[in-house]
Amino acid sequence: MNETSTAPAAATGELLIQLADKLTGYRPTDPMHEATRLALAVVFAQRRYGYTTAAEVAERDVLRHAPRVRPEITRGEYALLLRKAAAAGGQL
Numbered sequence: 013m014n015e016t017s018t019a020p021a022a023a024t025g026e027l028l029i030q031l032a033d034k035l036t037g038y039r040p041t042d043p044m045h046e047a048t049r050l051a052l053a054v055v056f057a058q059r060r061y062g063y064t065t066a067a068e069v070a071e072r073d074v075l076r077h078a079p080r081v082r083p084e085i086t087r088g089e090y091a092l093l094l095r096k097a098a099a100a101g102g103q104l
Contacts, residue, residue: 024073027056028098031078032091040088046081049090053078 031052035044053074054067061067077097081090 021073023060023070024077025098027053027060027070027074028077028094030056031074032094032098035087035091035094038087040086040091042087044081044085044087044090048087049078049081050075 057067057070
């Protein structure tokens with residue numbers, strides 16, 4: 013997990029799994045970038061909650077539990093880290 017030692021809430025875990033599915037379903041062998049992590053968090057939060065305060069909260073929660081992107085990691089490898097973070101909250 014990223015800057016927290018608590019498990020993600022169920023809704024956050026579901027969003028982490030959705031991000032992981034996107035990364036493994038589209039160009040999983042391409043490099044992962046921090047900008048992609050940030051963009052996916054906002055896009056998936058807004059898809060779920062619209063342009064609301066709830067989406068902003070969800071985005072922050074996803075980013076808190078999604079680890080920062082390490083150099084040389086692929087999108088597929090990063091998806092595994094997202095699934096691990098979601099599993100800590102009982103998702104999967």
